[in-house]
Amino acid sequence: MNDQERLKRQEKIRNFSIIAHIDHGKSTLADRILENTKSVTSREMKAQLLDSMDLERERGITIKLNAVQLKYTAKDGEDYIFHLIDTPGHVDFTYEVSRSLAACEGAVLVVDAAQGIEAQTLANVYLALDNDLELIPVINKIDLPAADPDRIAQEVEDVIGLDKDEAIHASAKANIGIEEILERVVETVPAPAGDPSAPLKALIFDSVFDPYRGVISSIRIMEGTVKPGDKIKMMATGKEFEVAEVGINTPKPLPVKELTVGDVGYLMASVKNVSDSRVGDTITLANNPAETPLEGYKKMNPMVYCGIYPIDTGKYNDLREALEKLELNDSSLVYEPETSQALGFGFRTGFLGLLHMEIVQERIEREFGIELIATAPSVIYEVYMTDGSVITVDNPAEMPDPQKVDHIEEPYVKSTVMVPSDYVGAVMELCQKKRGNFINMDYLDDIRVNIIYEIPLSEVVFDFFDQLKSQTKGYASFDYELIGYQESRLVKMDILLNNEKVDALSVIVHRDFAYDRGKNIVEKLKTLIPRQQFEVPVQAAIGNKVIARTNIKSMGKNVLSKCYGGDISRKRKLLEKQKEGKKKMKAVGNVEIPQEAFLSVLKMDEE
Amino acid sequence: MVESLYIHIPFCNRICTYCDFNKVLIKNQPVDDYLDALIREIEMIEEDRMKTIFVGGGTPTALTEAQLARLLEVVTGKFTVTDEFTFEANPDELTPGKLDVLKSFGVNRISLGVQTFNEDLLKVLGRSHGYDDIFNAISHMEKIGLDNYSLDLMYNLPGETMEDIEDSLRHVERLKPKHISWYSLIIEPHTVFYNQIRKGRMQVDDDSAEGEKYFHIIESLEKLGYPQYEISNFSTAQYESAHNKTYWLNESYYGAGAGSHGYVDGTRYYNIKPVNHYIQSMQESGSVVKETLPLDEKARMEEEMFLGLRMNRGVEVARFNRKFDRPMDDVYGTVIEQEIEKGHLEEQDGFISLTEKGRLVGNTVFMEFLL
Numbered sequence: 001m002n003d004q005e006r007l008k009r010q011e012k013i014r015n016f017s018i019i020a021h022i023d024h025g026k027s028t029l030a031d032r033i034l035e036n037t038k039s040v041t042s043r044e045m046k047a048q049l050l051d052s053m054d055l056e057r058e059r060g061i062t063i064k065l066n067a068v069q070l071k072y073t074a075k076d077g078e079d080y081i082f083h084l085i086d087t088p089g090h091v092d093f094t095y096e097v098s099r100s101l102a103a104c105e106g107a108v109l110v111v112d113a114a115q116g117i118e119a120q121t122l123a124n125v126y127l128a129l130d131n132d133l134e135l136i137p138v139i140n141k142i143d144l145p146a147a148d149p150d151r152i153a154q155e156v157e158d159v160i161g162l163d164k165d166e167a168i169h170a171s172a173k174a175n176i177g178i179e180e181i182l183e184r185v186v187e188t189v190p191a192p193a194g195d196p197s198a199p200l201k202a203l204i205f206d207s208v209f210d211p212y213r214g215v216i217s218s219i220r221i222m223e224g225t226v227k228p229g230d231k232i233k234m235m236a237t238g239k240e241f242e243v244a245e246v247g248i249n250t251p252k253p254l255p256v257k258e259l260t261v262g263d264v265g266y267l268m269a270s271v272k273n274v275s276d277s278r279v280g281d282t283i284t285l286a287n288n289p290a291e292t293p294l295e296g297y298k299k300m301n302p303m304v305y306c307g308i309y310p311i312d313t314g315k316y317n318d319l320r321e322a323l324e325k326l327e328l329n330d331s332s333l334v335y336e337p338e339t340s341q342a343l344g345f346g347f348r349t350g351f352l353g354l355l356h357m358e359i360v361q362e363r364i365e366r367e368f369g370i371e372l373i374a375t376a377p378s379v380i381y382e383v384y385m386t387d388g389s390v391i392t393v394d395n396p397a398e399m400p401d402p403q404k405v406d407h408i409e410e411p412y413v414k415s416t417v418m419v420p421s422d423y424v425g426a427v428m429e430l431c432q433k434k435r436g437n438f439i440n441m442d443y444l445d446d447i448r449v450n451i452i453y454e455i456p457l458s459e460v461v462f463d464f465f466d467q468l469k470s471q472t473k474g475y476a477s478f479d480y481e482l483i484g485y486q487e488s489r490l491v492k493m494d495i496l497l498n499n500e501k502v503d504a505l506s507v508i509v510h511r512d513f514a515y516d517r518g519k520n521i522v523e524k525l526k527t528l529i530p531r532q533q534f535e536v537p538v539q540a541a542i543g544n545k546v547i548a549r550t551n552i553k554s555m556g557k558n559v560l561s562k563c564y565g566g567d568i569s570r571k572r573k574l575l576e577k578q579k580e581g582k583k584k585m586k587a588v589g590n591v592e593i594p595q596e597a598f599l600s601v602l603k604m605d606e607e
Numbered sequence: 608m609v610e611s612l613y614i615h616i617p618f619c620n621r622i623c624t625y626c627d628f629n630k631v632l633i634k635n636q637p638v639d640d641y642l643d644a645l646i647r648e649i650e651m652i653e654e655d656r657m658k659t660i661f662v663g664g665g666t667p668t669a670l671t672e673a674q675l676a677r678l679l680e681v682v683t684g685k686f687t688v689t690d691e692f693t694f695e696a697n698p699d700e701l702t703p704g705k706l707d708v709l710k711s712f713g714v715n716r717i718s719l720g721v722q723t724f725n726e727d728l729l730k731v732l733g734r735s736h737g738y739d740d741i742f743n744a745i746s747h748m749e750k751i752g753l754d755n756y757s758l759d760l761m762y763n764l765p766g767e768t769m770e771d772i773e774d775s776l777r778h779v780e781r782l783k784p785k786h787i788s789w790y791s792l793i794i795e796p797h798t799v800f801y802n803q804i805r806k807g808r809m810q811v812d813d814d815s816a817e818g819e820k821y822f823h824i825i826e827s828l829e830k831l832g833y834p835q836y837e838i839s840n841f842s843t844a845q846y847e848s849a850h851n852k853t854y855w856l857n858e859s860y861y862g863a864g865a866g867s868h869g870y871v872d873g874t875r876y877y878n879i880k881p882v883n884h885y886i887q888s889m890q891e892s893g894s895v896v897k898e899t900l901p902l903d904e905k906a907r908m909e910e911e912m913f914l915g916l917r918m919n920r921g922v923e924v925a926r927f928n929r930k931f932d933r934p935m936d937d938v939y940g941t942v943i944e945q946e947i948e949k950g951h952l953e954e955q956d957g958f959i960s961l962t963e964k965g966r967l968v969g970n971t972v973f974m975e976f977l978l
Contacts, residue, residue, distance in 0.1 A: 533967070566869070567868045567877070568854070568868070568875060568914065569868070569900060571914075572906075575970060575974050578970055579977055
């Protein structure tokens, strides 16, 4: 292709993604678009084609991004090239969402015709507006009995400022309104700008590791052209590689001769580790580099840490290998070896958020067959020592002696809760309980209220979302962003089982909440730890001061005394069940602790 | 060759609050049709001799004298019972008339469901008998010379005190039964107790001194001349339950009747549970087996161990080696060593057995023998 052909083709490219709250029908709409553009036949389709990992499919959320090239013949008789870029649907992955939106010129905003706008939708709309995207509002699920598309269209106009008359009424499930959406993409989403002969600027919006082909980066070409054999340079890391292959997803990968302005595809260059091809970085040519990289690159830092340990201590090396493999694919995953007196050898591991943490743990258990004990997640504390130095602590067990500490700061987030006005009281009460500072509240319309609090991240990462959902009957939606560190009166609380400190159960708590938390934790542990052969005292202590205690009574006896009339199979089943249960336990000293105990320590009980 | 037979009578005049066995209230039940089907099932058995027969329930004594006689006529007509022929009985139902029927057909052992001597606790358990019924039944038995009986007791009952246990022990001393079974109450699903607890109408004593009571029972019975020979069973010399030992020695037995379990040729099987379905299936197909579960060698070895270890004498190593044609050590060497180290097992005179400490946590030890 010469530049003139490239420019002509560029005119026909439309790059867009779909923004939606979880369950509002994003994946179904994506499937429908794929079908209606005849890129894949229905027969080839698994439901929700873009979500490729099993875990994603099970949880109904998109974790890793995908981009598909589609051919669409519009009503004007012209053939268009669509790139549909999928975005992850969870607050943990906000940055990745923002980068994939940066690869687009437009976005289809999907809003559920019954539920309306949610906080997450709004957050993503703002990201889209930040990237100057053309928004196409779609009111989805209009065929459901509870649908009220006119009211929701009005809400979209009031809250986001998109003309209600422009909202497309659709049902992805029933295949209603899909063609209208595609036509609107052709009409309103601008063709990509950029010069195919300029120095290369390609935005990396996703990187995955493939064991056979190395890192595969999903890229959007902003300027210039790239082809196999080119020497490229990652502008943030400065690393250079030679391009082995470029291609597009149809959704199957299809190698092409080159990728040029407006193209969205993949690039392989024998990169061994995703951290060398970071999301948000700009690829340029080594011998004809662009002067400045694209804006918006951020190195993603973990927000939440926890210790993970193999239940079977012999599997430490297997766990290390599992983490190494996952790391290849996940540049935000960090880990380093740590030792716990209670749990033995394991790894302190950093995650973007709780969901990210759960997903990684689940993948290790499922894909690598290693059963894990995970400690309660911790945020990163900045500890100002009396000698003037500052240390960071991501493991409560390592909190220094209080005598040496001047003060402690912890990360705060700005949390936005969107909720029907009936639940304002409940939300505010919860936020207060979670040590939140009220910032603002504004009525989006007659019914919906946006409540903004600054809350310690440590309070958010545990069960904030669960509590929010239960106290608002599921109506609240929630988003947060990190805003920096603030001083808090924090103390380390240790948990002692059988008079021995269990380092993996130590937690950092606010001084004013310590007594309640301590009481709560020991009572909870009492219910979770099975009765042992001896009485086990459970204590919560700050320094040497015990602030709460209870006892786990010794068990009476543990033997199937009954005869069960010759029903040996039943005895066997009971024994097998017991054996299965034991596999999930970790012996600490001579007390056996089930896995849930380690995670439960920071969950508040409902009053 | 199978040498033991269990026969199940699933009828009761009253349902006890703790019972999760296969049973129904006898009122309006097709008892005679059931006996027809049961008799057909028994007659299908090939053997003509049995070392042990155990008739349990439900409550076998819920049957009328005529029904008992009809069943026993068939059973004793078909089998020569060479060793032990046991009937489970409720004290209030063991009338002189029924006892005579049992005795006349050669029943030589009674498993007497006394449970406790405390009238209040008997009510809690939903038993139909009272304190006096126990003595009436026993004096009838002694009168006709059917004096081999097992006193079946329970402990760890809701509201029970140590004094209740002492009371039972005093009665043991006075009555001098040949054998005692003393089970701790287990709250099972599908029982009245279970539902009461679930609805918050009954509290389970979290603080119960079950372990303490258990050891007290073992020690006291030993002193009274009833050494423990299995986790819940105690006996004077020569009167250990031969039928139950079939289970613990992991030997074959037939199970006849609704919901019965059997073990023949290395295969466990069980019968259809609901009485009507059992009868119907026998009428329509001549078979009542609901499911068969063939055991592989691994499962057979596991069961040999976790059943055998229930007995105080334990598992005989040489017997195991013969039965499976490989040394026990090859299969369980490591486990046995570990458990000996923990003080749960001991090895003595060619037997592997639970220690006192191991007995208290029997399940934990048994579990280790699952391969």
